[in-house]
Amino acid sequence: MSPIGRVPEEFDVLASELEIHFSQDFTSRWSDLKFEEFALRAFNAQFQYNPVYRRFCEDKNAVPTAVKSWRDVPMVPTRAFRHLDLVTGDHSSVRMVFRTSGTTNTTLAPGRHLVSRPALYHASLLSSFREYLLPDVEEIKFVSLIPSPVDLPHSSLSHMVGVAADTMSSETHWLVNGEGVLNSIGLRNVLNDAALEGERILLLGTAFAFVHWLDELAGKELRRLPPESRIMETGGFKAQTRNITKEQLYQSLSTTVGLEPHRIVNEYGMTELLSQLYESNLTRPNEIQAGHTPPPWLRVRALNPTTLEPVAENETGLLAFFDLANLGSVCHVLTEDIGRVIDGKVHLEGRFPNAEPRGCSRAMDQLMASSRGTRR
C-alpha cells in the first residue's frame, strides 16, 4: 500500500500514525499539545514535499524553524485549488481526483483536489460519519438522494456516501442518477417499505434534492418512518429554483416523513477539506443550533477580514481550517465562508456564491435543475 515514488518514510509514518488516531481517537477532544505536534509535523512534511507550497511559505518567511504554532502556518485560499494541484509528495501517488463544480461565475475554472492518501481520508470521513449519524447502530439502510460514486466518480460527496455505505449500510438505494434525475417511485416504495416493516433508515441528500422532492410531493404526507430513522442533509440553502430557509426545509421534511426535526443532521464540508463537520443534534438533541462540530484533527478559526488575525470567540469572521486529513495536499485552508466559532464549533453565517456550498452539491443542484427542465 505504500505510495509509489520518492515520498520518504517519515511522511508515511506520519500518515500511518494519523490514520490510527483518526480511526480510534474520536471521542476525546485532542489536547492543544497533541494537535500542535501533529500539525507542525504535517507542516514540515508539506513544506518539504510540496515545492509550490514551500516557495509560497518561503516568500512569507514562514519556514519550519520559524513557525511555532499551527496558527502561523501559511493558509492556502480555496480558490488556489482552481489553479493548482497542491499535492504534497509524488504526483504518481494520486489515487483520486475530486472536482468542485464550475460556479455561475464563468470566468473561474472549476477546482480540484487530488487525493494521494485515501486511507487517511477514509479514516477521517468514516469516524465522523459514524459519530454523528450512526452513533447507536452498527448498520442501517442507506437511502441516498446523492448520486452514487459510480455515477459521479469526481464528486467528493458521492465518494463519501459510497465509502460510508460500504462499511455501514445493510442495504443501499441510490435514487438520484448521474444525470440528476430523481427516481420518485423508487423512493416512495423504499420509504413505504421501511415504514411498514419498521426498519429504520438513513436518508441522505442535498438541500436542493430535498426541496425538489418535496415540491413533487406537493404537501402529501408519507407514512411515518420508524422514529430511529435519521436524515443527513448537506449543501447550501440558496437552491437554484427557489429560496427556502433551513428551518422551513427541516419542518417540511419532518412533517412529510414523520420524524422529529432533531433527527435531521446537517453536514458541512467542501471539496478542499477532506474532513467534514456535522451538527451534533442526533447525539445531543438538546443542543440544536449548537453549531457544526469538527473532528478532533481539524481546528477552525474565524479571522478578521482585514488583518486575518483571529477575532474573539463568538465574533463573525472569515473561516479558516487546519485539517490534518489534508496531509496529502495542504492542511491550512482559508475559505470565503463566514461564521462564528464558539467553543471550537462553527456557527455558519454565510457561504458566498463563489465559495462552493460544496462544489459537488452545487453540481448536483445544476444537474437536478436541468433534468427537471428537460422533463417539462
Place this chain on the structure above:
Amino acid sequence: MTRDIFDAWTIPASVEVPGATSAALGTEFSVRSLSIDPRWLNGLADILIEGSSRLRKRKAADLAQILGIAGSRFLKEGDPFRTKALELLPRASGLSAPMARAVLDGMAADWVEDRLRGLLNNEFGTSDTLDGFVKQNGCQTMAIGADLCVQIVSGSVPGVGVTALIRSLLTKAPTLLKPGRGDVVLPVLFMQALAVIDQDLAENVAVLYWPGGSSDLERGVLDRASIVTTYGGDESVESIRALTPVTKRFVAYHHRISVGVVGSQALTSGLAEQAARDVARAVAVFDQRGCVSPRSIYVESRGDITPEAFAGYLASALEAIENDLPGGDLELEEAAALHQVRGAAELLAASGSPGGVYHGGKAFWTVIFDPDSELRCNHVGRVVRVEPIENLSDLINRLSPDKGHLQSVGVAGVGAELEELAEELGRIGVSRIAKFSELPFPPPSWHHDGGSPLRDLVHWVDLEEVGD
C-alpha cells in the same frame, strides 16, 4: 462610539409619513427607512403624477438653473450641505474621508448650472424642445418627459442617485428614486438643498430606500411609471425588467466593467511612471466599485518598459496614493474575495507561472501581473490586474468575451492608432474611451453606456403640416 441615524427619505409634504425602522449600515451609521407597503407607495406615485401638470409648466432652462444652484452647494467649502455630505459619506459608503471628498468633488462638478445647460443643449440643441413645439428638420417637434419616472439604483457608488434625479427632473418628470444602499445620503441632502430654493420643485420628487427585490412594492409603481430606469447588477436589472410592463420605456444600466490600455508610446522611462500614477488614481477612486473603474490594464509588450515592470510602477503608485486617498472599508464578502485572489496569485507565482503579485498587506491595493489570464474576477478594493498584449488588435480579442458588459476604456500612449482602436472597441460594446485621469468622472453629456442621458428619458411628438 456615536451612531449616526440618517433618515433616508424625502417625500412631498402632502404625503403622510408612515413609521420608520432603523438598520445598521456599517459600525457607526444607521439608516432609517420608512416602513412602507404597496398601498402607501402607490398613493405616493399617484400624488407625484398629479404634480406633473405643474412641473410641465416650468421652463427646462429654469430647472437647470435651480438644480444647478442646489448642486453647487455641494462644491462650496463651508456650505452646510457640503459639510454634512463630507461628514456622512465615509460612514454611509465605506469610502475614506479624503476619498469621499474626491468623489463628491468629481460628481458634484456636473451638478452646476453651466454643465446642466450644456447638457440640455447637447442633447436637444435647444431646451425649448422640452417647453413646446420647435421647428426641427422641417417639422414641428417636441420632447415630452415622463408623468412619472421611477429610478431604481442598486449599487454603492455615491452620487449616482443625484445624477439620475437631475436627469429626469431636467425632462420635467416627477421622479421616484430608490437610491443604492451605499448612496442614500447624497440624494436626500440634495433634495433638502433643492427644497430651500424651490419647495415647489422639490414636491415633485420622492427619494425612498427599501431593500431590493421587494417585488410587491415595486410592481405597483412600475405600473404607474411611464419611464423606468435601473442601475445595478445584471440580476437586479433583470428582476426589475421582468416586473415592468412592456409599454413602459425601460432604460437599463446593467453590470458594466471598464479596463485600461497602455500603449508602447507611454512605456518609456520618462512617461511610464506618470501613466502608472494616472492608472492608480482611476483604480483608487471608488475603490474599484464603479462601472468606470478599470479592472484590468492591458499593457503593450513592445515598449521600453515591460508590462511586468509597469505592474511594479503601478504597485508603487497605488502604495503612494494610500497617503492622500486611502482605501475605504470593504464588506466582509469583498474582503474574503480579496484574500482569495491574492493568495491564489501568490501560489501561482510560487508555482513558477510567469505571473506575480504586489499588495499592500492590510491596505487593500493589489496588483496582479497575470500574463496567462488566470486570475480574472470581479475585483473590489483596489485590486487591479495587469495583462501584457502583443499589440492593440490583441486587445480586442482579449476583451471580446466581455462584450455586452464593457463600458469605458482608459488609454495612454496609443498614438496614431487611437481612432481605429476606438472604433473597434465600439464594435465590441465599449461606449467611452478617455484619458485615465478623466476615467472616474465622465462629462455630464457622455453617452452613458452608449445611450443618451436625457433623450432616453423623453418621447418625441411630431406635429406635421396639417394645413387647417
